[in-house]
Amino acid sequence: MADIQLGAHTIRSHGITVARFHMHDWIILVLLGIIDIILNVIEPFHRFVGRDMMTDLRYPLKSNTIPFWAVPMIGIALPVFIIFGIYFKKQNVYDLHNAILGLLFSVLITGVLTDAIKDAAGRPRPDFFWRCFPDGKDFYDNITTSVICHGDKNVIKEGHKSFPSGHSSWSFAGLGFLAWYLAGKIKAFDHKGHMAKLCLVLLPILCASLIAISRVDDYWHHWQDVFAGGFLGLFVASVCYLQFFPPPYDPDGWGPHAYFQLLAESRNEPTLISTNNLSIDPTAIDSMYIQPEGRNYLVSRDSTLLIDEMEAGVGMRMR
Template identity: 25%
Template structure:
């Protein structure tokens, strides 16, 4: 049985190692595209007031602070809460007392961080891809460009007096003192979508979902992986009257076989206070996104588009990985197959909702046997 357990853990390690490899490679590739990929440059009008805002040299939220708030702080908080937070469920309580229990917590930590990584990688890849593909001018493009009025006719495109980006004096080849580099001018065509908005909402929305589901056990519609509905009645059914005694009473709803699922779900924390705490990451993401408007880096549509992309990425990361972390609904999958790997030494019996019908093979992602 020990040999089976070692093989299982080796296979599990290889699977998740490959997952991490893909996510890290995706993040590295997506981040590098802002360096070696030349964005499309849409023609622009010198009289367009929407792109005539001043160029700000100092951002309220620089890139390093964005990474800190959107990925590092949520990752550290998830690691602490997953490994150190006590739980009301008996099997998770026992996880402090044995090596196998700590393996279970590490498994939950791995799935939670994989979900965060998938969310961030998805948002970053799509964001940088759209930035380079669409080439929409930023609100401060003309300030970056410093149009060479003597050469406007040479770089006029079509009858609408649109200008090619080469009309800009702020290029390294121009020899103008204190001029922006060519990469700074080209970056003026990376307006849609807002990277600060997409990445902040990707990381912090995922963290908010984690807090709601894992810490406070707030059931979020369409975000929880329910293995068995909780159907225990809150009150006993009323006795039937003698006049209705001929009517057969409806049989009670079948109860889930696991004891912990038969208990009436109660909030772990005052609901309104939990909602306020869960809302803090969202408010931070909203502030980060709003600074891109006040810094004249993005148009409102760019910010809303980036926020929508970030939220969608967070939901994808949670549904694909993170939802397996929640003890109340994914605990059956996590604890059952971990017990299978070590030969059921803890004598924990489950109803088998997360096991394959044939052979008792543990179920994998999306209900597939692993």
């Protein structure tokens, strides 16, 4: 399918139609957002932390190299900006709508899975000691040797949300989707061997990897948390992308499924051809019986031959 067909489906001409078609998907997105908020409010499982376990949980309590507010800016706002930039060039609202919808599903599904696992696992962060005992004076239960924390409740609550890493999963969900999207748009896998295209596709993955590594450097996560979060985000991003777009190596990998379905339906619509006072469907096939030598044969003739004969018959009657 050629790019020359783009430009006829803009936000003004088809935006409302596309949005209505995916109305239920947008409702599900809102529900996912509400669920994620609830998962962040509820108290996570407080996994047992004993005296002997504190040896591996005494890393210093540091601030975030990548603050929380920066993650949606990098993982959502940046891809949306690029998607809109491509829309202004191609003028294809189907591509714009499905790309943004797929991106948001990728991030929100990842967010719900990440926060649900965080609350259920309750793994302590590497800096849990200083969250539990901010003054450095540790207290333990004499029988179970379990910690008796006297730090800030919200800080302790966050201390039980180490696995998996939310920074990592969100970054790989948003930037991983962007990598898939760019691969399709620039036709990175067109078998022409342009490594510059591949480098451009891997750039969002590199950015997500650096964000994930910062979580280990800040002692907010163990390496297993970062690995699991990155894998989860990239997996969900891949599934969501392929739900809306063909694989990047596909000849039609530059556009969404919905756009090609629209073109196929428009080509299959019957067009009536007017011949004098007759209207004939060109897709129709007429069948008639002829009887040479006393035998019946079923002969199918296409509409072009039928039109010619009908015109000849009309001309004979007019003479």
